[in-house]
Amino acid sequence: MPYIKEVLIDVITDVSPSESSSTTDHALEDGEQISDHVKSDPITLSISGVLYGDVEQKALKLREYREKGVLIAFDYMTNYGNMLIVDFKRDYKVDIKNGAAFTMTLKQVKLVKVAKTVSVKIPVKRQTKKVTSKGKKQIQKKPKAAAKTTKTKYKTPKQLGQANLERSKYLSSPYLKQAGLDISRSNNFGLGPSNLGQAGLGGRR
Template sequence: MPKLGDVLIDSIKSIDLGESSDTTDHALEDGEEISDHIKNDPITLNIEGVMLDKNHAKLNKIRKYRQEGKILSFNYRAKLETVVITSFNPNYDSSIKDGYTFSMSLKQIRLAKKPNTVRVSKKVNKQVKKVTNAGRKQLK
């Protein structure tokens, strides 16, 4: 069963997976263009499905996730980690009792890694010269 975080999605009608990249292009003197860098854009998912949710617990949880920007994982055919909900649109009609159809957009995000810091003892710290900024110096 499809799962977003800890919310079970009852049925998925369609998933539109978007993967793209950007390149930097530069013109040469002879009219040719070269590409020298590529940047991968985040993966986006557009999901349409059905939720059976009599007491609106799933709806409230998904709304809370979107408002707080909670980082989730999406399990369906493959697992997609570190996604956030960018939009959620429930649609109520008479064809589904105690539920609704919905469309939702997810975007995979990249998390920055915390840099490693080195701690030195007080004894070593006293022996190290403090960092100074002398500016630019002219060489003779």
């Protein structure tokens, strides 16, 4: 008696495998169709039989296989692997005591192998330079920038003559005589417009 995983199938009355192919068709302008691609459809297996004993418990186990997509290898009258239960029906009849008739459809699936990625750790050698002691280093100070010197603006002889003329006018002014200043010594005092202002004579003209 055959098993489907852990479930005992008491009686199998019919096993019908079905194999087919599908084509990709395209219509032409004149109404005819051409096929440019052919693919094989999954093989299906129809099984009929009778279950005896605890039929409900067996039916619940077969439902679990169907819902979880458990792969089944069927080896009775024919041999197919990688089968899934896609349909299961049971029928209680009067002429079957302590049992029920059933029909089941199995469908073959193709499994795709997934390539495994393996990570390889390659040790990397680090190049480290040996540290050698160089002793104490003297810190070199940066030389200070030379101080900027102010250069006296050069005056032309014309500019110097104009300055001396204005100075002689102040020295010969009658206001200096009224103030009792000694004109002959005015060069030592450096009298000019700013000094006259300090002497109280800058305001008079």
